[in-house]
Amino acid sequence: MTSGTATAAQIPAHTAAQPGPATPLLAIEGLTKRFGAVTALENVSLSLRKGEVLGLMGENGAGKSTLLKILSGVQPPTEGRILIDGAPVTITSPQHAQSLGIITIYQELSLIPTLSVAENIFIGRAPIGRLGLVDWGRMRREAREIIARVGLRIDPQTVVSALSVAEQQMVEIARALSLSSRIIIMDEPTSALSETEVARLLSIMARLREEGVAIMFVTHRLEEASGICDRMTVLRDGRLAGHLERGDGPIPIPAIIENMVGRAASELYARPAERATPGPVRLEVRGLRTTPNPEAPHAIVLDGVDLDLRGGEILGVAGLVGSGRTELARAIFGADPVAAGTLTLDGTEIRPASPADAIALGIGLVPEDRKHQAIFAALGILSNFSIAALDAYARFGGLMDEKRERADLAEYKRMLNIRMADADQTIDGLSGGNQQKVILARWLARDPKVLIVDEPTRGVDVGAKAEVHQILVQLAARGIAIMVISSELPEILAVSDRIVTMREGRITGELPAREASEAKLMALMALGEKGQ
Amino acid sequence: MTTEAASAERKGPNMFKLIMRFGPLIFLLLLMIVFALMNPNFLNPVNLFNVMRQISITGLIALGMTFVILTAGIDLSVGSLLAFCGMVAAVVAKGGVTSSLAAAGGQAGFGWFAALLAALIVGAACGAIQGLAVTRLKVPPFVVTLGGLTIWRGLTLTISGGGPVSGFDATMRWFGTGLIGPVPVPVIIFAIAAIICHMVLRYTRFGRAVYAVGGNAEAARLSGVRVDRVLVSVYVIVGFFCGLAAFVLSARLNSAEAVAGIGYELTVISAVVIGGTSLFGGIGSIAGTVIGAALIGVLVNGLVLNNVSSYTQQVVIGLILILAVAFDRWLKTRARG
Ligand SMILES: Nc1ncnc2c1ncn2[C@@H]1O[C@H](COP(=O)(O)OP(=O)(O)OP(=O)(O)O)[C@@H](O)[C@H]1O
Numbered sequence A: 001m002t003s004g005t006a007t008a009a010q011i012p013a014h015t016a017a018q019p020g021p022a023t024p025l026l027a028i029e030g031l032t033k034r035f036g037a038v039t040a041l042e043n044v045s046l047s048l049r050k051g052e053v054l055g056l057m058g059e060n061g062a063g064k065s066t067l068l069k070i071l072s073g074v075q076p077p078t079e080g081r082i083l084i085d086g087a088p089v090t091i092t093s094p095q096h097a098q099s100l101g102i103i104t105i106y107q108e109l110s111l112i113p114t115l116s117v118a119e120n121i122f123i124g125r126a127p128i129g130r131l132g133l134v135d136w137g138r139m140r141r142e143a144r145e146i147i148a149r150v151g152l153r154i155d156p157q158t159v160v161s162a163l164s165v166a167e168q169q170m171v172e173i174a175r176a177l178s179l180s181s182r183i184i185i186m187d188e189p190t191s192a193l194s195e196t197e198v199a200r201l202l203s204i205m206a207r208l209r210e211e212g213v214a215i216m217f218v219t220h221r222l223e224e225a226s227g228i229c230d231r232m233t234v235l236r237d238g239r240l241a242g243h244l245e246r247g248d249g250p251i252p253i254p255a256i257i258e259n260m261v262g263r264a265a266s267e268l269y270a271r272p273a274e275r276a277t278p279g280p281v282r283l284e285v286r287g288l289r290t291t292p293n294p295e296a297p298h299a300i301v302l303d304g305v306d307l308d309l310r311g312g313e314i315l316g317v318a319g320l321v322g323s324g325r326t327e328l329a330r331a332i333f334g335a336d337p338v339a340a341g342t343l344t345l346d347g348t349e350i351r352p353a354s355p356a357d358a359i360a361l362g363i364g365l366v367p368e369d370r371k372h373q374a375i376f377a378a379l380g381i382l383s384n385f386s387i388a389a390l391d392a393y394a395r396f397g398g399l400m401d402e403k404r405e406r407a408d409l410a411e412y413k414r415m416l417n418i419r420m421a422d423a424d425q426t427i428d429g430l431s432g433g434n435q436q437k438v439i440l441a442r443w444l445a446r447d448p449k450v451l452i453v454d455e456p457t458r459g460v461d462v463g464a465k466a467e468v469h470q471i472l473v474q475l476a477a478r479g480i481a482i483m484v485i486s487s488e489l490p491e492i493l494a495v496s497d498r499i500v501t502m503r504e505g506r507i508t509g510e511l512p513a514r515e516a517s518e519a520k521l522m523a524l525m526a527l528g529e530k531g532q
Numbered sequence B: 001m002t003t004e005a006a007s008a009e010r011k012g013p014n015m016f017k018l019i020m021r022f023g024p025l026i027f028l029l030l031l032m033i034v035f036a037l038m039n040p041n042f043l044n045p046v047n048l049f050n051v052m053r054q055i056s057i058t059g060l061i062a063l064g065m066t067f068v069i070l071t072a073g074i075d076l077s078v079g080s081l082l083a084f085c086g087m088v089a090a091v092v093a094k095g096g097v098t099s100s101l102a103a104a105g106g107q108a109g110f111g112w113f114a115a116l117l118a119a120l121i122v123g124a125a126c127g128a129i130q131g132l133a134v135t136r137l138k139v140p141p142f143v144v145t146l147g148g149l150t151i152w153r154g155l156t157l158t159i160s161g162g163g164p165v166s167g168f169d170a171t172m173r174w175f176g177t178g179l180i181g182p183v184p185v186p187v188i189i190f191a192i193a194a195i196i197c198h199m200v201l202r203y204t205r206f207g208r209a210v211y212a213v214g215g216n217a218e219a220a221r222l223s224g225v226r227v228d229r230v231l232v233s234v235y236v237i238v239g240f241f242c243g244l245a246a247f248v249l250s251a252r253l254n255s256a257e258a259v260a261g262i263g264y265e266l267t268v269i270s271a272v273v274i275g276g277t278s279l280f281g282g283i284g285s286i287a288g289t290v291i292g293a294a295l296i297g298v299l300v301n302g303l304v305l306n307n308v309s310s311y312t313q314q315v316v317i318g319l320i321l322i323l324a325v326a327f328d329r330w331l332k333t334r335a336r337g
């Protein structure tokens, strides 16, 4: 079942330029994009119709973001045509794309954090009243109506920096609506959202579809794509791998995977084979507490966390966004101050006062927010790779042993299957998933005793997800104690040996992975709620 | 056939990358060609060495400034610190604030070596103080060094009473006016310093940390880089170079002036930025800074040779600075394609 059988649809032929019922709102024909020697897209054609949700699927580096960037006027195509209502257009800039009715919501939100919601929505086109001054009253009124359309109940005068990521995303969508956009493009809109926020976003997408808006979006979460998409276009290595269309039921996930990877799908989250029994406790956490931090008012306060991490074992930490999972990781890693409690590593009490201390002791952390906490966008892959192990690669006089660095990077490139051209290209030229693998390689190069991985596969495609899980299991087999934090319960279930759940800065339950299920975890995650 | 096509395709972008990397250098060469055509004296070796001698003072400071700007910082105090270190060096060399041009040595003085050491130590210490204010007190570098700009100048005026301290021994003057073969000593000092700085930034652990801190300070911290130490270090480095430049400048002028180095911060920062170092940090190189410093030196010299009035010079320099950076930008966007 390659590019079409039961669920796959025919590509409508773009013969007539006359807009008619058969003419798609947006059509792409023979699009090619090259970056020097790299071909990111090759001869890709697709169409987007009024009132539908189109999923753009593909592995990391398949060219999805590149395609969206071309549509939003950020990058020009090398070859190919873009047609709107059947008429060819050349999109020259993001402003131009907006005037054509295309608005893009990037994963990196583009709101101005110091301005209010209303000001952001009306930026550059504030309603003008008498005397040529801004009519603030009208602006607030209209902003309130617009944000109500996306189901957001906040005061339009709220400053954007006080909103959660999900709320900011809603504001961006509201802004898109106020620009009377007919096409909304979103690159991995759900990857940073909690489950409830994802559900809300999907319901808004469904509502917009009713209103006739066309939506094209990228996601690596196949269940969610399968649930909402009317059609899907699948890319593989920059080429069109197939079109899929919703039949009586949702598009089946195995069909998506098969198109993405080009072979029959194995089980999505295959639980890796049984492993060696866990070794002795490596990291012991007792009564860990933090105090509110005025610099991070949204951070959750840890309220006496007890935890044991064993060598050779993967401990999964489940919890909703705001349960304190990330704060726990940061406190152990010395990234945030600890108010009380003890940490014992291999029998010795430790007090890491900074990440540098924690790293020297043998603790590693892959942070949740790749862009802001892990990546050096302007630097080469090599510098990104070895930054946490500078001491290990430095020789006498602080000179870097670049030969060894390069050899090791080449080794991890093979082991993790990283797709990159050369070690000196800047890391922002890599696709999101490949960036994540470089960050994993960064920590593997340190050979830590304890490795904490916060959202190991955010923005990583299905195939690579399974690879990352396999890598984590291999690391555990080397005797490393691993703690995995994830918003995706299937991932926690697939990778962990033991699972703890958190809520409001406390551990609310613990289960061996064998006995765990999504339902049981959900129940434990909700434990401690008022009335329970 | 296919391999041929592939290699041709690979060559294309590489050529462009090459041009892109050397944008400021190309601009410098163009400028030199223009000046050479306008005035044949320009290419006279005596003139060229003269230009190099002139740029070596601001060039030395620009080397240190490159480290600071790579961390997304800035140091506005360099001109004042230069004057302060120069005055300290002069006082140490002469053993007081006496200003006797006749005295060749001065019995009470401590000699050139003590003067050099004093300038370097004072420069580094002042840099450390500013670095600590940035990291401990969390005051932005712009503000800290704006404060430094008046503090170091004030201290200079206080110890000197406002006047110059002049008249050093011949050994000390050699560092400013001497020649090794045809090459002026300050040029040799600058060249050696530039090579060392290049090596440090390009090949050492510290260099990697500097780029990392400027590229993404939070990611650097979470990767175990001691960000505060790196920040203090870069201000110490720029202070050290202010000390070295101050020593060379005093030696050349045979005098330390309380009003030395006024406005140098702008020349120095211009040199670094023209050389392609980003004010946002994480991008830049010593090679670029050397070219940037040379560009400014050549420009001033070429204008002087062509009898452009000093008023008009300022206008032209400003315009060329903007043009040079615009040209570099243009090449980079072209290369991205
Ligand atoms: N500016 C660039 N310079 C060079 N190569 C690039 C650039 N942008 C993208 N590429 C390359 O183009 C290919 C497609 O990248 P793209 O970001 O579109 O992938 P993607 O499908 O969005 O992947 P992901 O799911 O990981 O986000 C990759 O091989 C990437 O390395």
Ligand SMILES: [Mg+2]
Residues within 6 Å of the ligand: A064, A065, A066, A187, A431, A432
């Ligand atoms: Mg992408």
